[in-house]
Amino acid sequence: MMTINRAMLLAAMVAGTTGCLSSGGGNSASDNLAGPAADAPGLDRYRATITRTSFGIPHIEAPDFASMGYAYGYVQAEDNLCLLAEDTLTVRGLRARYLGGEGQYTIPANGAVASNVDADFFWRTAITDAALESQRSNSDPEVIEASQGYVDGFNRYVEEIRRGEHPGRHQACRDSDWLLPLTLDDMFRRYFRLAVLASSSVFVEGVANAQPPALDFIGGEEPDEGLIDTLLNTLEGPLPFPLSRELNIGSNMYAFGSETTRDGQSLLFGNPHFPWEKTERLYLAHLKVGDQAEIMGAALYGLPAVLIGFNEHFAWSHTVSTAFRFSFYELTLNPADPTQYLFDGEFVDMTSKDITVEVLEADGSVSERTRTLYHSHYGPMLEFAVSGVPVLSWSPLKAYTLRDANAENDRLLNQFFRWNQASSFEEFVELHGSVLGVPWVNTIATGPGKPAYYGDLTVVPNVTDELAMQCPTALTPVLGQLMPGLPILDGSRSACDWGTDSDAPAPGVFGPGNLPTLSRNDWVHNCNDSYWLTNPDEPLTGFASIIGDEGTARTLRTRLCIAHVEERLDGTDGRAGSLGFDMDNLQDVVLESSLMSERLARESVVTAYCNPVSDLLSGVTQTGIAEACDALEAWDGTYNLDSRGGHIWREFWARLNPLPVPSPLQWLVPFNANDPVNTPRMLNVADPITIQAFVGAVQAIQSAGIPFDARMGDLQRSGIHEGAAIPVFGGESFEGAFTIASSRDSNLEEAQGYSVTYGNSYIQTVTWGDDGNPIAEGFVTYSQSTDPASPYYRDMTEAYSNKEWIRFPYTEQEIRQDPARVVVRLNEPATP
Secondary structure, X not given: OOOOOHHHHHHHHHOOOOOOOOOOOOOOOOOOOOOHHHHOHHHEEEEEEEEEEHHHEEEEEEOOHHHHHHHHHHHHHHHHHHHHHHHHHHHHOOHHHHHOOOOEEEEOOOOEEEEHHHHHHHHHHHOOHHHHHXXXXXXXXXXXXXXXXXXXXXXXXXXXXXXXXXXXXXXXXXXXXXXXXXOHHHHHHHHHHHHOOOOHHHHHHHHHOOOXXXXXXXXXXXXXXXXXXXXXXXXXXXXXXXXXXXXXXXXXXXXXXXXXXXXXXXXEEEEEEEEOOHHHOEEEEEEEEOOOEEEEEEEEOOOOOXXXXXXXXXXXXXXXXXXXXXXXXXXXXXXXXXXXXXXXXXXXXXXXXXXXXXXXXXXXXXXXXXXXXXXXOOOEEXXXXXXXXXXXXXXXXXXXXXXXXXXXXXXXXXXXXXXXXXXXXXXXXXXXXXXXXXXXXXXXXXXXXXXXXXXXOOOOEOOOHHHHHHOOOOOHXXXXXXXXXXXXXXXXXXXXXXXXXXOOOOOOEOOHHHOOEEEEOOEEEEOOOOHHHOOOOOOOOOOOOOOOOOOOOOOHHHHHHHHHHHHHHHOOOOOOOOOOEOHHHHHHHHXXXXXHHHHHHHHHHHHHHHOOEOHHHOOOOOOOHHHHHHHHHHOOOEOOOOOEOHHHHHHHHHHHOOOOOOOOOOEEEOOOOOOOOOOOEEEOOXXXXXXXXXXXXXXXXXXXXXXXXXXXXXXXXXXXXXXXXXXXXXXXXXXXXXXXXXXXXXXXXXXXXXXEOEEEOEEEEEEEOOOOOEEEEEEEOOOOOOOOOOOOOOHHHHHHHOOOOEEOOOOHHHHHOOOOOEEEEXXXXXXX
């Protein structure tokens, strides 16, 4: 097997090797590199060329999907070995065995937190043999080939590490016993984990610990009528998902057609707000597979495809959708046996499975723990509590189970592989509905000279509003207030099973005819609210509540998303030049770090509390109020690095935001569905909650010893990078920031500022030139590698901090001209 080493890399650099990817639709050039990959391709199981350009962007050219996957697996291991190795432990249910039972498992993307032991039990019961077999047997050949190739490319790098190659790299895991080789099943486990990110995996603890009550259990048979009041009086922060429409992750995206761009060419912006840690990071690559596919863009770690990207035919992006991907079912139990439930007049048995996990103890020994976990025919049994208050409990008379549409989704990888091979914008749009494998994200797309397209064509349980009304339970009114749109259905009747549309690709989900789409020549957007105001001039209505809400107040971020476009199109944003968007002014807009809450409320706050210090603040400590007011008045209203005083607003708004139910007195002008961008407005500065939030913010900053006129660049920095601090601009979604830098888990006093661990992640702005080739610029905000020893560990983050947009080389000429270009041939001979 031919290996890559430093000498080989140096030789490639000294020789001035050339790029070998797209020439914008023509034939690819080849490098004159000797070796089996060039001389005897018929003898190779895998062969590919990897061209690294600036910032570590890999451009992979391969004759087939297997070889593309091989090179992709190799470069991802090269950049992110330890993170991927830990994820392998997770999906196999081996965290406790290698990382210890006391360790904690988190999914930053959905807020789930559990012990390693509970995580192991969850994934072993969730990823069943049947689920794996369904994915394997229904995946396109390209998916299988690329997945197997990824496995072998990843394992090749692991073998090299085990032999002592790549010295200094991946110190966190290179000598560990948990650096395990991948298998093809591991790939499908990872795909399953991605599919259920917005559904089953929210309930790791609830599923892992669900147990039937003892037969002599007394009490808890009926839901507590005071449950809502108990929850609202108990919670001290935002309702955890799924008690909220918004996951921890989010995104912004725009597509502009010819009517809204300065040159008449289509333009797209995409920007997921994903964790800067764990495997929901995004990785940028350029893939060319023979004459079958060429695509560039980002994918979550461990997926050998492009999930958000572009080529000469189209560009697309995603945002997290408001649709629920699951429903609860309430089971009526046999009083003599809590593992039997009533279904169509007969008691049926739950299925059970004894699961044993190994646990590494503190003394180095390995013990075993066994649990029996149960499933109904709908899915896993679960229990669910919020802040210690039980919402779904397993009592002698009632129990709760979950059916997850994405646990049944075996089309996810087919969707993206077919998109990656699409030859036109029209084909891309057609595949969106015909495959219907997108798990939990909205999609926008456009292409050169094409309209702006939006669709929430995703995997959604077919629960119409009529079905939800016909199958209520005692908890339906409770969950209806806490989780609008999320059904809890009567599990005792087959009449309450999910429906199936005639145009659906699988039973139990809505078909594209009952899901929202919109195509226009001006613009579409989504910033994580529902489909309703995709374009305010053409509201989308009439869809099932499980998909999203209509005619309701939008988040502050969505309001700013819409305002950005409306103000650019009518010229009221103060930017120079003609109306409409181009790449430059779009890039300026999306990173300007302004806030909708500041637009709506700063003037009234300053007027009410600061000129002079108001009597409204009497009775509370006023030390520092005047100084804070001076800084707040001088603040430029943004969270750019040189902005001073904005942290006062951050702390103030953070104390207004966590209320589980917004105060009805917060705004003096209520929401008006006919003016959704400008309402609600006029902050009620006389509301005691608002007053205390302002005073509390001032006190918190004083307690932390932070100056009121501190510079944002000195307070807010990357929370994941070792070495010199990297300042980060941007704000939080809850305060109406469009440019996101999130540090919700950061303690102001302990951190002396804000430690950013998620937010803006992969950013792409895409248009097309006169020659038809894509012109793309953007960032991977946290950089390509998680290895501190990698040259690609912090370079893109530093460029992002400076707002130095990075060109994504796509054509052969662009790749050849990159001064940092390094070309390597990667091959593996066929087995005799």
